[in-house]
Each structure stands twice: as structure tokens, then as C-alpha cells.
Amino acid sequence: MTANSNRIRQRYDRLAPYFDSLEGVLEGLLFRRLRKKLWVQAAGAHILEVGVGTGKNFAFYPDDARMTGIDFSPRMLEIAQRKQQRKQIAVDLTLMDVQSLDYADNSFDTVIGSFVFCSVPKPRKGLKELYRVCKPGGQVLLLEHVLSSNKILATLMNLFNPLVVNTLGANINRQTLKNVQACPFQKIFIDPASSDMIKLIRAIK
Numbered sequence: 001m002t003a004n005s006n007r008i009r010q011r012y013d014r015l016a017p018y019f020d021s022l023e024g025v026l027e028g029l030l031f032r033r034l035r036k037k038l039w040v041q042a043a044g045a046h047i048l049e050v051g052v053g054t055g056k057n058f059a060f061y062p063d064d065a066r067m068t069g070i071d072f073s074p075r076m077l078e079i080a081q082r083k084q085q086r087k088q089i090a091v092d093l094t095l096m097d098v099q100s101l102d103y104a105d106n107s108f109d110t111v112i113g114s115f116v117f118c119s120v121p122k123p124r125k126g127l128k129e130l131y132r133v134c135k136p137g138g139q140v141l142l143l144e145h146v147l148s149s150n151k152i153l154a155t156l157m158n159l160f161n162p163l164v165v166n167t168l169g170a171n172i173n174r175q176t177l178k179n180v181q182a183c184p185f186q187k188i189f190i191d192p193a194s195s196d197m198i199k200l201i202r203a204i205k
């Protein structure tokens with residue numbers, strides 16, 4: 001793991017015990033509704049969730065699919081594992097870096113992640129991995145916050161980005177849609193429920 005990846009991983013290890021309460025208000029007001037919109041699109045027999053975190057998406061897992069989840073922060077994953085046991089969620093959880101997935105090409109029908117590519121140190125490398133492990137005709141589903149298209153807001157976001165990365169491990173100026181477009185997907189859809197800074201992306205391989 002590179003020094004930069006290690007630094008981000010440590011940020012999430014440190015945040016893990018507080019993560020659910022930190023996002024509590026936004027979760028109730030906005031994120032939960034968007035998560036639902038993302039997960040209703042999840043389809044197929046085998047689904048991979050990347051950047052599982054503390055397992056906030058467990059409530060949306062489909063009943064009829066085999067679920068696999070990965071995260072590179074041992075502390076975040078520990079919380080997810082405790083939640084998994086408490087709520088009896090059927091998912092194989094593994095410590096793994098999305099930038100180098102230990103799965104064969106074309107393994108999953110759906111590859112899905114929420115609020116992950118803001119913190120992946122090399123996002124294009126990670127997205128290429130999502131593309132690689134997704135089956136042809138399968139889909140990559142993402143819910144991500146991105147840099148605003150408003151120039152003043154974007155300038156502020158760029159300015160404050162180093163501070164946010166240092167405290168929370170997340171970049172607030174990622175251009176995830178552009179990064180997805182840099183992968184050779186056949187089609188990319190942006191859900192109309194998306195806003196300037198929060199995007200629901202569906203990319204078909």
C-alpha cells in the first residue's frame with residue numbers, strides 16, 4: 001500500500017467509532033433517500049459493494065443476491081462485521097483495496113459504492129478495477145459527492161479541500177463523473193435525482 005493510501009486508511013480507522021453519529025443528520029435528511037434510489041437498481045446474482053464502511057447500506061441489500069463487500073480500513077470493517085452479526089446480514093466481508101481488487105475479470109453483475117471515490121487515493125485506478133471485475137453487460141452504480149459546477153463554490157471547495165482531507169480523509173473536489181467517463185463503459189446514466197454536488201451514476205460495461 002502506498003504512503004498516501006496508508007494515510008487515508010488511518011484517517012478512516014480513527015474516524016470509525018464516530019462515523020455513524022457524525023453523518024447522522026445528513027443521513028436522515030438526504031442520504032438515506034439517495035441510498036434507496038441507488039440500491040433499487042442493484043441487480044444480478046452476485047453483487048460487490050466497495051468501500052462498505054460501517055455497513056450503512058446493509059438495510060438496502062437485495063434478498064436474492066450473493067453479496068460481497070470490501071473496505072481497506074480494518075476499523076470500519078470491524079464495525080460492519082459487528083453490524084452484520086447483529087442484524088444477520090448475508091455478506092462476505094473482506095479487507096481489500098479497491099485500487100487492486102483480488103477478483104477475476106468479469107466476476108460481478110453489479111459493482112456498487114456510496115461516497116467512496118471521494119477518498120480513494122487514485123480514483124481512476126479504482127474505477128478501472130470496478131470496470132475490470134464487472135461482467136460485460138453488468139453495471140457499476142455509484143452515489144458520490146463531487147466538485148460543484150458553480151465557479152465560486154468550486155474555488156472554495158478547492159481551497160478547503162486539503163483541510164477536509166487531513167481531518168476526514170475525503171476530498172470535496174473530486175470529479176467522479178469525469179473519472180467514470182474516462183473508463184470504456186458502453187453507456188453512462190445520471191439519475192435525475194442527482195444534484196449539482198451529489199451524483200447518482202449508472203455505468204454499463
Ligand SMILES: C[S@@+](CC[C@H](N)C(=O)[O-])C[C@H]1O[C@@H](n2cnc3c(N)ncnc32)[C@H](O)[C@@H]1O
Nearest residue numbers: 012051052053056071072073076097098114120
Ligand atoms: C465516506 S466512507 C463511506 C462508507 C459507506 N460506503 C457509506 O456509504 O457509508 C468511505 C469508505 O471508503 C473506504 N475506502 C476509501 N478508499 C478505499 C480504498 N482504496 N479501498 C477500499 N476502501 C476504501 C474507507 O475506508 C471508508 O470506509
